[in-house]
Every structure is written in structure tokens, then in C-alpha cells.
Amino acid sequence: MRVLLANDDGILAPGLLAMYRVLSADPDMQVDVVAPETVQSAAAHAITIRHPLLCRDVHIDGAFHGTGVEGSPADCVKLAVNALLPERPELVISGINDGANVGVHVLYSGTVAAAAEGAILRCPSIAVSLKTSDEPDFDRAARLAKPVIDQILRQDARPGRLYNVNLPAPGPGRPKGVRVVRQSTQSLIERFERRHDPAGRPYYWLSGDFGESTDEGDTDLRAIREGYIAVTPLHVDLTHAARLEQMQAWTWPELPRG
Numbered sequence: 001m002r003v004l005l006a007n008d009d010g011i012l013a014p015g016l017l018a019m020y021r022v023l024s025a026d027p028d029m030q031v032d033v034v035a036p037e038t039v040q041s042a043a044a045h046a047i048t049i050r051h052p053l054l055c056r057d058v059h060i061d062g063a064f065h066g067t068g069v070e071g072s073p074a075d076c077v078k079l080a081v082n083a084l085l086p087e088r089p090e091l092v093i094s095g096i097n098d099g100a101n102v103g104v105h106v107l108y109s110g111t112v113a114a115a116a117e118g119a120i121l122r123c124p125s126i127a128v129s130l131k132t133s134d135e136p137d138f139d140r141a142a143r144l145a146k147p148v149i150d151q152i153l154r155q156d157a158r159p160g161r162l163y164n165v166n167l168p169a170p171g172p173g174r175p176k177g178v179r180v181v182r183q184s185t186q187s188l189i190e191r192f193e194r195r196h197d198p199a200g201r202p203y204y205w206l207s208g209d210f211g212e213s214t215d216e217g218d219t220d221l222r223a224i225r226e227g228y229i230a231v232t233p234l235h236v237d238l239t240h241a242a243r244l245e246q247m248q249a250w251t252w253p254e255l256p257r258g
């Protein structure tokens with residue numbers, strides 16, 4: 001199986017290396033790495049259309065060589081599938097991201113966007129993220145993620161399938177298991193810290209977190225907080241299916257003529 005590995009933390013990120021090592025240790029997987037040259041966290045699904053996508057061969061001693069792209073995570077997957085790789089990948093893995101991508105972070109995440117781009121290009125795609133902690137252990141996270149990836153591939157790896165996998169912060173007895181959960185819709189509690197530049201002009205720096213969980217029912221946010229691996233099936237179609245039917249029953253006004 002040909003696997004494309006991308007991320008949003010950049011081609012030098014330890015999470016990418018850990019994921020590469022575990023995937024390429026599987027004799028059934030042939031892994032190509034195409035990832036951004038620079039950190040692209042919170043790039044969401046941006047693509048580059050007004051600048052060239054400069055590429056560079058990147059050799060990580062004793063581990064892999066891949067292509068670093070001066071572009072976004074979605075650029076990397078588009079470019080890899082359409083131009084760089086000799087064959088279409090049969091699987092796109094994005095990560096392991098340093099930091100969870102649960103709840104509304106899914107919308108901001110470059111990690112999820114790289115996987116979503118894979119899904120748009122009709123590859124089964126999986127985003128993998130690890131909740132931030134003081135000492136993130138990406139090697140262990142990759143070993144934990146691999147059987148989850150394998151199970152997804154066994155169960156449903158049809159073209160365009162998109163999955164979001166989040167690993168909890170490490171701790172004794174963690175993770176406790178795998179939970180298949182919906183995406184949280186909880187708002188972030190955000191703060192803009194006001195500072196001043198050397199010329200005295202104000203600037204702002206965003207920080208924020210989710211605070212206490214207010215989700216009803218089981219969500220990705222709740223599952224990783226409780227020490228479980230959260231797996232969420234996503235789709236690129238943002239249509240609200242139930243509201244679509246309601247709205248199709250609306251009577252629309254006559255449009256002005258001429």
C-alpha cells in the first residue's frame with residue numbers, strides 16, 4: 001500500500017518522524033513524505049495560488065527523505081498526488097500533530113485539512129493528533145495510532161473516507177481505549193493579550209482553550225479529556241442535511257424582474 005504522509009507542523013517535526021517510523025515498519029506500507037517546510041499550524045484548508053510552491057529534498061539522517069514544500073498542508077497533498085508521486089497514494093496520513101484537533105479546532109487545523117484534501121482527491125485519509133503535554137511522546141503515540149489506523153483500513157477505507165484520530169495526553173493507564181464520537185461544537189474561551197511593539201504600537205496575541213466541557217453527550221473533546229483515543233468520521237460536505245430539507249420547503253419571494 002502506497003501511503004502519503006503529510007502534516008502541518010513541518011517536515012522536521014518529531015511527530016511526523018515518529019509516524020513515518022511506525023508506518024514504514026509495516027512491510028505492507030510504502031511511505032512517501034511531502035510536508036510543509038515551515039510550521040503551518042492553524043493554516044486550515046488554505047491553498048497557494050499566487051506564489052510558486054518551492055520544493056526541496058529533505059533528508060532526515062537515518063530515517064527518511066521526503067519533499068519539503070513552501071506551502072500549506074493542503075498544497076502538499078494536492079502537489080504530491082497530482083505532480084510529485086509516481087502513483088496515486090492509497091492512503092493519506094496527516095500528523096502526528098503536536099496538539100489535539102478536536103471540536104472547532106478541526107476547522108482551523110492544517111493537520112485535518114491535509115487529510116481532508118486527501119479525501120477530496122478520493123484517497124481514504126486519516127488525521128492523527130496528540131493532545132499537548134509537557135513531554136509529548138510521539139513514538140508511543142505513533143505506536144498507539146497504528147492499530148487504530150489498521151482497524152479503520154480493515155473496516156472502511158473507501159475513496160474519500162475521512163477520519164480524525166486524537167490521542168489523549170499521556171498518563172498512567174492511558175489511553176483507556178478507543179471511543180467513536182462526534183465532533184464537539186463547544187466554543188473556545190479566547191483571550192487577546194495586548195502588548196506593545198518597540199515603537200509603542202499595540203499588538204494582540206491570541207490564546208485560548210475550551211475550559212470546562214459543556215458538551216451534551218459524547219464528543220471528541222470529552223473522550224480525550226477522559227483518557228480515551230477519540231475517533232471521528234468527518235466529511236467534506238458541510239451541508240446541514242436536516243436543515244436542507246426544511247429550507248427546501250420554504251416559499252421563496254418572487255424575484256424582481258429586469
Ligand code: MN
Pocket residue numbers: 008009040041042097098099111
Ligand atoms: Mn500543528
